[in-house]
Amino acid sequence: MSGRGGELAVAALSGYGIGEVFTPAGEHVPAIHDAARAARMRVVEVRHEQTAVFAAEAVATLRRRPGLAVLGAGPGVTNAVSAITAAHFNGAPVVVLAGRAPRWRWGSGSLPALDHVAIVGSVTRSAATCTEVRNIGTDVRAAVLAALTPHRGPAFLDLPMDVVFCAGEAELPPATLPPPIEPDPAAVARAGALLAAAERPVIVAGSDVYTGDAIAALRECAETWRVPVFGTGLARGALPAGHPLAFRSCKRAALARADLVAVLGTAPDLRLGGGTGARLIHVVDAPPAGAPADPPNDDDTVWVAGDLRLVLSAMADHRGVRADHADWIELLRVAEDTARAQEAGHLADDREPIRSARLYAELRRALTDEAIIVGDGGDVVSAAARHLDVGRPGSWLDGGRYGNGGAGLGYALGAALACPDRPVCGLLGDGAAAGSVLEVESLVRHHLPVVLVVGNNGSIGTAGLRGADDRTPGLRLEKVVAALGGAGETVATARQLAPALRRAFESRVPYLLNVLIEPRADPA
Template identity: 35%
Template sequence: MHGGDLVAEVLRAQGVPFLFTLCGGHISPILVGCKARGIRVIDTRHEATAVFAADAVSRLSGRPGVAAVTAGPGLSNTVTAVKNAQIAQSPLILLGGATATLLKGRGSLQDIDQMALLRPHVKWAATARRVAEIVPLLERAFAVAQEGVPGPAFLELPLDLLYDEPTVRRLYGAAGGGGGLAGRALRLYMGAHLARLFGGADRAAAGPLIAAQPPVPPDEPLGRAAAALERAERPLLLVGAQALLDTANVGLLAAAVERLGLPVYLSSGARGLLGKDHPLQMRHQRRAALKDADLVILAGVPCDFRLDYGRHIRRRATYVAANRSRADIALNRRPDIAALGDPGLFLRRLAMLAPPAARWAFWREALIDRDDARNAAISRQAAAPSAYLNPVQLCREIEAALPDDSILVGDGGDFVATASYVIRPRGPLRWLDPGPYGTLGVGAGFALGAKLCRPEAEVWALFGDGAFGYGVAELDTFVRHGIAVIAVVGNDAGWTQIAREQGEMLGDLVGTELAATDYHRVAEGFGAAGLALDDPELTEETLAQARSLARAGRPVLINARLGKTDFRKGSISV
């Protein structure tokens, strides 16, 4: 076996079903080794997409997704996607090719200091220097990526560790110099280097599956939180994506939230935890609810910009925080009760100690009345006349068309933010968005990973037309690999989320205007199905046609021409 086979052996032992990649000579043995062992190799058109797809696999399966990219620019192309995974706390593995061990720092093709580039953006990074190190280092990467606060891990694999020994010996022999004492000394040095490089490689063997248990919150803050709930009259619960890291137990988490009976807001990857229409879930007026609450529990949600750095929670309220991260648990505002550990496990244990939920019925009803008023206003805005399609009404019709097995991916600004007010994920782990880093361009990779993880599900990717530009070439990836996603591009010919604020504040739309491109024709050029939609009377019919084409195994793009609305007037982009 060569080093690429050893990588593949570890991936197979860790239950990795897919390897996402963009090919390169530095990593070819990994791709061939994976294919030979039944690991499906999915090659994308950009390295960032490969990492985004691995990230989606991590979020939906609870197991690290894996991407392999070639050296130099192949690796540097991943940095944004890796950083997004780090901030979203996704456990993934990035494998990076590198120049041969003897050629580092000597001007070899695509040779850069890759460790300096990646180390700030990952939990753990290492370079294999001998073939025998590949297995233990890669297994260490799987362990570190999953434990504690999850995140990406990076393993650099030099080219001469991946190819078989006879090939590498021939390559080094060809560079062994001429005759004379200098040539002999060089050959002796290379021989010793090769002996060290391959020494012990024949004893390398992949070990068992590596899984991490969620960190258990201590009993003391749990008891204090239960006592605070006993005293509370207007408690409020906010659940974030970190609470769903333990994907195997999301059903138990949903049951615990129901048992607690607190009004709850779900953010980012936690959306859909309680299903489509649960009476405990509030969707609107979160800031007002936080200002009225006398007890606030943040489960896997830090006090970052989304909560105005903690200022949305009134000072007199009891503030309880459960988080795996010691830094996040006290970010910007120190909680009255801090439970360092898995927030999902914290809520499951708290539910066993909580008082009867009926005592907060009046508070829940008050928040439901606010939600109903906001929903009525949204309905009126959906009916407002608009050139082409009213984006609010389009989102309402997508909502009506979604089946229970759908997965939603959001990649965009104004259009996706509008969708988040209207479209409701059907269950837990059925909503993917970038997370707090706010990265545009995640959509194609997320949709790719989601459809591979859940081939029976309808995967709907909602794109802004600006964001879609990052991943448009991945339509080719969908076609080549038979990935039948439904992409909806909200085409309003602009970076509208930025334009709203920039035009209002600065009186100039420079840099925010796009063309009303025929994206459906672009899709057809890649071999996907392209549907143009600019007549609201045809929306239902077009959505039904897209679903039919996807069920037949064909990726579909709906180019939805949007009119301008004031639905998100006053929203800010930073």
């Protein structure tokens, strides 16, 4: 194919379903912007580079295909490093194309003269510089394949100005997908044997179960084995609320008493409550970098790597004598019902200032099963996870294992574009909101009616670092949103919550509810 470098780069992305480019303004990459518009891709201009990458991550995870961010050189790349790192931790196939000074000016004071590859190499699946127009097709396709190959993650490619703006010819390899990784049958058999022998098993399912399109296989496995399931991240809602094997509120008790925990598509980290003494099955979509080809397994731990659909389907097909779990399921159901009964008192608490649990009680009524929930902020996300049920998988986005504060606006923007027929609700702490609220202007400009609910306890900063005299109560964040073209209001009493939420979702504009909650940790 013949054309300018930007045209060749965009052509090389065809076949992967990419329909939008997230990008701030920048003088190094307009050739890519022009080519994307000519190819009928939507160019979504945002105000900050990290927003572009966060939005691309949201699209990549929700749509299960590559997301695309295009950045300027120098500060354009370094501004996005935290967001690229979040995509790395969350296994999101984000392709990042970045401008760079012309090759003939490297080392001669060109602005900005910076080796991006050295900076992002440790947090990407691949990082490279395209040095010839003729290589653009193969280099871009290589980046896409690197991002999509399990374990998925971001891929970075530099495009110097004398490559992206110049004309030439390049070969465009066919758009291909990486083949699924076949699991080791012996490891699957060991996992099946452990599960068959367990009397009190628990499944903890993570986001990779959703992004690996393994939700149906998870349900089949859980229902075949009759194992209780706790969903995290995008796997929340994998078994709908009301399913006899779906649990949320008794996870701590379940993990404390389980004799086997199967962790699927996520890491067995502190979100398991500090670990358990149970046997462990850990299923991942690919061997971690640097892991031995045959990782150690023993009587208490089985580690399985492979396509999650294949692994879970094979485990469901395991034959042999199986322990009966009816008493265990009933025990957990009693614990779940007890926890929810205790929770109900907090949810109904009408005292002032507003208790955070009371906010989530109203959100339960306002959010449909189709809603996408975006969490940004430590206390807000943990409280929402305790109190909110999710109607379907692929409906919960937060900072994940990296815990990047300030990701919410970018995630919400990407979610609204990826799923325009679904309402998007961002749940933000006042610190997260104050640090990113100016990006609402991008929501306004692109006509994205995201509802932002801020749990404002006036306590910006990490607990223990600020004293009572340092609080900033009542920040009028909704006025900032109104000044940017959106709308909003302050909510100071519990009885104002329901009508305010109704106005927000009916407004069809970016709308911020500044909910003034109690200035201390929620007791629930």
